[in-house]
Amino acid sequence: MFCEKAVELIRELHRMSDGQLPAFNEDGLRQVLQEMEALYEQNQSDVNEAKAAGRSELIPSIKLRHCCLLRNQRCITAYLYDRLLRIRALRWEYGSVLPANVRFHMNAEELQWFGQYKKSLACFMRSLGAGEGLDITQDMKPPKSLYIEVRCLKDHGEFEIDDGTVILLKKNSQHFLPRWKCEQLIRQGVLEHVVS
Amino acid sequence: MDAQSYLPVQPGVGMEENFFSLDDILLSHERLPVRTECTFPRLGFLEKSSDSPDIPEGTKMELPVWLSKGLYERKRRVLSVELPKVYREGWRTVFTADPNVVDLHKMGPYYYGLGSQMLHFESPENPDIAQTLLQTFIGRFRRTMDSSQNAYNEDTSALVERLDCLEKTLFRSGQSGLNGFQSWEKGRASTLTASSLVLNYRKRKINDVQP
Amino acid sequence: MSDSLSDDGSINQDDSQEDVMTPAELIAKLEEAWLNEKFSPELLENKSEVVECVMEQLTHMENNLQRVKKGDAKASVHRMEIDRIRFVLSSYLRSRLQKIEKFFPHVLEKEKSRGEGDPSLLSPEEFAFAKEYYANTETYLKAVALKRMPPNLQTVDLLKAVPEPCLDSFVFLRVKERQENILVEPETDDQREYVVDLEEGSQHLIRYRTIAPLVSSGAVQLI
Numbered sequence: 001m002f003c004e005k006a007v008e009l010i011r012e013l014h015r016m017s018d019g020q021l022p023a024f025n026e027d028g029l030r031q032v033l034q035e036m037e038a039l040y041e042q043n044q045s046d047v048n049e050a051k052a053a054g055r056s057e058l059i060p061s062i063k064l065r066h067c068c069l070l071r072n073q074r075c076i077t078a079y080l081y082d083r084l085l086r087i088r089a090l091r092w093e094y095g096s097v098l099p100a101n102v103r104f105h106m107n108a109e110e111l112q113w114f115g116q117y118k119k120s121l122a123c124f125m126r127s128l129g130a131g132e133g134l135d136i137t138q139d140m141k142p143p144k145s146l147y148i149e150v151r152c153l154k155d156h157g158e159f160e161i162d163d164g165t166v167i168l169l170k171k172n173s174q175h176f177l178p179r180w181k182c183e184q185l186i187r188q189g190v191l192e193h194v195v196s
Numbered sequence: 197m198d199a200q201s202y203l204p205v206q207p208g209v210g211m212e213e214n215f216f217s218l219d220d221i222l223l224s225h226e227r228l229p230v231r232t233e234c235t236f237p238r239l240g241f242l243e244k245s246s247d248s249p250d251i252p253e254g255t256k257m258e259l260p261v262w263l264s265k266g267l268y269e270r271k272r273r274v275l276s277v278e279l280p281k282v283y284r285e286g287w288r289t290v291f292t293a294d295p296n297v298v299d300l301h302k303m304g305p306y307y308y309g310l311g312s313q314m315l316h317f318e319s320p321e322n323p324d325i326a327q328t329l330l331q332t333f334i335g336r337f338r339r340t341m342d343s344s345q346n347a348y349n350e351d352t353s354a355l356v357e358r359l360d361c362l363e364k365t366l367f368r369s370g371q372s373g374l375n376g377f378q379s380w381e382k383g384r385a386s387t388l389t390a391s392s393l394v395l396n397y398r399k400r401k402i403n404d405v406q407p
Numbered sequence: 408m409s410d411s412l413s414d415d416g417s418i419n420q421d422d423s424q425e426d427v428m429t430p431a432e433l434i435a436k437l438e439e440a441w442l443n444e445k446f447s448p449e450l451l452e453n454k455s456e457v458v459e460c461v462m463e464q465l466t467h468m469e470n471n472l473q474r475v476k477k478g479d480a481k482a483s484v485h486r487m488e489i490d491r492i493r494f495v496l497s498s499y500l501r502s503r504l505q506k507i508e509k510f511f512p513h514v515l516e517k518e519k520s521r522g523e524g525d526p527s528l529l530s531p532e533e534f535a536f537a538k539e540y541y542a543n544t545e546t547y548l549k550a551v552a553l554k555r556m557p558p559n560l561q562t563v564d565l566l567k568a569v570p571e572p573c574l575d576s577f578v579f580l581r582v583k584e585r586q587e588n589i590l591v592e593p594e595t596d597d598q599r600e601y602v603v604d605l606e607e608g609s610q611h612l613i614r615y616r617t618i619a620p621l622v623s624s625g626a627v628q629l630i
Contacts, residue, residue, distance in 0.1 A: 019202025
């Protein structure tokens with residue numbers, strides 16, 4: 001049956017329901033586009049024949065192929081759109097700089113989309129209030145305390161806190177830090193919130 | 197709350213499909229038994245049981261929901277769609293007797309979704325099908341809800357295994373509510389945690405290195 | 408700041424001058440908007456005046472804090488208060504942005520068809536964001552796939568492809584002002600529509616569509 005390749009693309013994403021981004025399947029996409037081209041050409045020639053020779057019995061087959069074309073179009077755009085939703089999530093989970101192994105799974109246009117999304121979001125956040133704006137990708141959970149105990153899960157280097165003090169984030173070291181300064185690093189798995 | 201950043205397109209409600217929903221695309225890929233009511237010239241290769249270059253009128257074959265829906269017309273019949281077994285009268289009686297005993301995963305897994313899609317095709321049985329879908333759902337809902345609200349830190353796989361896709365989603369959201377409440381009661385709700393997306397990426401990276 | 412927070416504001420509130428709002432009233436307004444936005448399935452009217460005032464208030468509080476001596480117990484209480492307000496504000500703006508992204512073609516369409524003088528759904532900044540999001544997404548779909556498709560399939564109507572908010576979802580609410588004769592539509596074919604009165608202070612679980620106008624008028628609070 002037609003459109004099997006297209007559904008394969010959808011299954012690929014559906015299997016990763018947690019929102020991870022698999023590598024862009026350019027090969028799969030190309031195969032679907034090829035099938036569409038073939039369907040379209042066959043339909044063009046059948047349409048011409050139906051018109052010229054009055055062969056209206058060809059119409060059901062033309063219609064069937066057209067349904068397949070629409071289905072392929074839907075699957076491809078749904079595949080791409082869902083990938084965008086995953087890429088969007090990356091901005092919120094990782095911050096504006098993505099690790100290489102994640103970027104590696106995106107194609108050139110997706111990197112472009114991500115760049116523009118980042119810019120739009122930054123522009124929006126800067127425009128809030130009269131001053132320097134508000135970073136709404138922070139403060140994801142309601143605050144319970146100002147300072148929290150954190151353990152360092154990997155070497156991260158120097159880190160400056162509010163009052164200008166610089167501390168060294170070394171693997172397995174433990175610190176007592178302002179909560180809102182740590183949020184991003186905890187999300188990225190650099191620090192771990194220690195709950196006594 | 198704000199925690200999950202990947203927000204996939206939800207499936208449509210009732211008979212509706214959402215164009216971009218992955219769930220709806222997979223649901224509409226389910227196959228239906230149909231009978232062609234006209235000849236489809238030059239498409240014989242789609243029907244493997246015959247060598248004819250065409251699909252002749254009167255052929256019984258299986259077509260996906262999306263294609264059946266696309267070809268189906270009330271006025272000019274090019275195909276007629278038959279009911280899959282689970283929606284026929286025999287099975288409807290079973291569902292009405294005790295909806296809790298059936299394994300809807302095996303019968304589905306899109307029992308409600310596909311059943312709702314069947315209502316697009318004109319049939320005198322449609323009101324009965326719709327009624328059975330509704331009653332089956334109501335009959336099973338209580339159990340799905342109760343167990344999702346009471347099974348804390350328990351193995352629920354045996355129960356979940358027998359649920360339809362829609363019920364599974366409900367069960368999961370019930371469980372996530374229960375877990376959220378429990379962690380709030382223990383004062384853990386404000387604990388900052390690493391993004392599960394980030395953690396899963398890391399796991400995969402390790403798996404890639406050590407296949 | 409602490410002075411104005413303890414002020415109950417009853418002196419300033421007797422006429423319709425909205426601009427004399429105490430900080431406590433301002434924060435209450437923000438929380439109201441936040442909960443409504445969090446629980447309503449559709450994007451609500453923007454409250455940019457509240458957002459701007461809260462931002463100002465935050466800056467003001469930060470500045471006050473600079474003047475307090477280090478180690479002062481009052482300082483950490485104020486710091487905590489700032490953090491909490493900032494959380495509510497961020498969460499509110501996040502909910503809105505999330506809905507704008509989720510429903511962008513419909514949000515923009517509604518904005519386009521808005522009559523002159525009608526209040527705008529989007530703040531100017533949100534409007535700019537929504538337009539960029541639309542253009543960015545459309546460009547991407549075109550560049551990767553649509554332009555490589557047969558000529559009659561090179562466009563997708565995003566208004567049809569991206570789902571609309573589901574106004575039939577159910578919400579919890581608390582009544583702030585008594586309402587009479589609210590028409591409730593039937594759930595099934597064998598039910599009939601009926602009317603209810605919503606008593607002040609009572610709580611209900613109801614279809615959002617039924618009470619949407621009451622949310623925007625402020626007569627009910629989503630919870």
